[in-house]
Amino acid sequence: MTEAWDAAVEAQIRGAVQRGEFDNLAGMGKPIPGRGMPYDESWWIKSFLEREKLPSHLLLPTPLQLRRHIEQVPDEVRDLPTEQAVRAFVAQLNARIVAWLRNPDGPRVAIRPVNADEVVHRWRAERTRPEASTTTEPGAAVAPARRARRSWWLRWGRRR
Secondary structure (H helix, E strand, O other): OHHHHHHHHHHHHHHHHHHOOOOOOOOOOOOOOOOOOOOOOOHHHHHHHHHHOOOHHHHOOHHHHHHHHHHOHHHHHOOOOOHHHHHHHHHHHHHHHHHHHHOOOOOOOOOOOOOHHHHHHHHHHHHHHHHHHOOOOOOOOHHHHHHHHHHHHHHHHHHO
């Protein structure tokens, strides 16, 4: 039975070659991708991520993904318009962290919920920083430094 099957398949291939169905295929004349490279067991995962343009951090276990999100919190909240939006973002992240802490899986990694007040404080500091640096007067940035020096000198002089 297998001989008959092989013969039928070979006959179809020969017929397709004679009709020219294998001429001008995509990739003709190009080297085979990955040829000469050592074998990689996860080649199909890497090719899937590359083909679908997915970030590779999706392959990380849950605690490492959460740690990565915690590290990226300042960058992600920077463009949020209100303090409520920042607190909502942190609350959503903390909910995911608490859910993982209740039922941990994957490697044991120390993860704590994010302090919303600290994130809001940093967010406010970053929001006020650009306003202070975009002054139009050339001497405006120097004046606070002079005041700080002068107040230090006055305090030092009073202690003597």
